[in-house]
Amino acid sequence: MTPVSRRTFCRMAAGTVSAGMLPPGLLAAGAGEGRKTEPRARSCVFIFLFGGPSHIDLWDMKPQAPVEIRGDFRPVDTTVPGMSLCEHLPLLARQTHRLSLVRSMTHRMPVHGPACSEIYSGRPYFGAPVTDQARPEDWPSVASLVHRFGQQSGSMPHSVVLPWYTQFVGQDRRIAGQTGARMGEEFNPFLIQGDLTDPDFHVDGLALPDEIPVARFQQRWQLRQRMEPFGLAASQQTQRTRIAESHFTAAAELVQRTEAAGVLDLSREPATVRDHYGRSRFGQSLLLARRLVEAEVSLVTVNWDDDHRDDKVSPHWDTHDGNFPKLKDRLCPPFDRGLAAFLADLDERGLLETTLVVALGEFGRTPRIGLVTQNGMTEKTGRDHWPHAFTCLVAGGGTAGGQVYGATTGNGGYVADNPVTPADLAATVFAHLGLPAEARYFDHFLQRQQPLSTGRVIDLA
Structure with a gap:
């Protein structure tokens, strides 16, 4: 040598x-300290819809409410009697027997960055909500905690994030709550960054x-x-x-x-499969997530991305103006195609039962169209931020499909039954993955031990 x-x-x-x-x-x-519990799922795919999708227009519709609340869209029947979705989610409507709708998500944070942090970490944001950018004292993300304490059975990382860390264009730092932060940056999840729709996409350095x-x-x-x-x-x-x-x-x-490069190579998928997921960034991210699940990655975070990062008023799901045409023409089609294909593909491959799928944004939107709660640029055609009630989609991983958990008031504005906090959602993910409930990590900011979660586990079996 x-x-x-x-x-x-x-x-x-x-x-x-x-x-x-x-x-x-x-x-x-x-691997994490503590006694592992029996997992209900081998993997979790955590889908984050950055911007905050309008729950009242998509999956908690109020057709009997006044027009200024119910908006332009109609509900349609699904494969589950009594469960309806928006008319612009026809493919997902055929998958509702695999889905649970948690319609009672709630917290108090109306600002993007801190609200994202609460969803990503399962912890209430601390301090004044004055920034959308990450800080070293942020709470560690669920993804970083799974990276540290998860059960790894394959040769891939515990926790993977794709296709980017959520970030507002023009800011020099990512949105809060996505890394190890106060637990330690050495526990950050593995980031796969890039445009997965690019025919030449590859992850540098894996060969x-x-x-x-x-x-x-x-x-x-x-x-x-x-x-x-x-x-x-x-x-x-x-x-x-x-x-x-x-x-x-x-x-x-x-x-x-050497197998890592193969797992991340989407060119190995048949063109028909790639088309089935949709050639959007979201669809191809979900296809790669399926490949990572097959490789036994414990947690895959799929952050929504599209071609409208530069929209200064309404990037992604943040529909402060043109709420209805943006949902109909820009957001629902790739979401509907991608998620419906993903759920069906997991089920056909025998993976859905062992894969917990979670999809939500940082909050919902105002019940009344044009109501200004946070952003003064909200127009009469848009909906502003609304953290008091919104919806989380859950499938697989030991949960029962075809059910609705929780409920909101008649205008969709507040939780009426079975409230679920970000802490509860995090605790549920940890429980399904079998993380030790008694595990602790050292908080470098507060200089003390912290539990994984302060929430309660939601029973969706």
């Missing part, structure tokens, strides 16, 4: 994986250069491990060096797992 210095080796190994693709601590972090075969890399990796005792003592390491070290270890371990 050709002699190589530690510095040269580090440069070589670091060059094999794109730093933007591998978060600190992807695989270096050990070694042609001139470096795996066996040679493994020899160098073993040499590096033998040199470890001569590195910094644990007492001399800063948080930054620990994060960098875990980042490097993650990179080196992943490039040796």
Whole structure:
């Protein structure tokens, strides 16, 4: 074997994986502490609809309410008697026997960033809701907690995020609540970032250069491990060096797992399957999520993305103006096609029973069209932010389909029965994945131990 210095080796190994693709601590972090409970699901796919979809126009419709509340859309029958969805979700209407509608989600935060943080982390936002951008003292995300405490049975990471960290265009930091934050950035989930509709899409760095075969890399990796005792003592390491070290270890371990590149290669899917999911960013993200579920990834977070990031008033599901045409023409078609195909595909492959699927945004929209609650740019054709009542879609993973959990008042404005908080949703995800209820992590911001969740588990069996 050709002699190589530690510095040269580090440069070589670091060059094999794109730093933007591998978060600190992807695989270096050990499995979580605590006694695991019996999981009801092997995987969870957490679909986040950034912007806050209008519950009252989509899946909690009020056809008997005045027009300024019920809006322009009609409900349609589904495969479940008595359960209706919006007329612009015809494909999903055929899948409702696999779905539960939790119509009683609620919290108090009307600002995007803090509200996103509450959904991502299952914790009430702390401090003044004055920023949409992440801070080191944010609560750790459900994704990062699963990365740390989850049960890994395959060779892939515990937790994966795609196709981006949610972020407002023009801001230099991601939305709050998506990483390890106060638990430690070394527990960040694995980020797969990019436009999955691009025919040339690939994840950089999951294959070694042609001139470096795996066996040679493994020899160098073993040499590096033998040199470890001569590195910094644990007492001399800063948080930054620990994060960098875990980042490097993650990179080196992943490039040796040749199957990872295959899992992430959408070109291996038949064109008919890709078309069935829809050639949208959302549809292709769900298709990749299915492949990750097959590879036994514990948690896959799919963040909504589309071609309207630059809309300064109504990006994504944030319909402050033109609520109805945007839902009908821009948002519902890719959502309907993608999610319906995903649920049917999971079921046909025998994966739905072991895969918990959750889909929601950070809040709902105002019951009355044109009512201004948060954004003064809300027009008479739009709906503003409304955290007091909204809907979460749940399927698979040991839950019973074809049911409605909770209810809202006649105008869809407030929860009337069985309120569910973001903490309850997080606790439910943890329970279905079998995370130890007694597990604790160290909070570097408050300098004390914290439980995984403060919520109660929702019974959807």
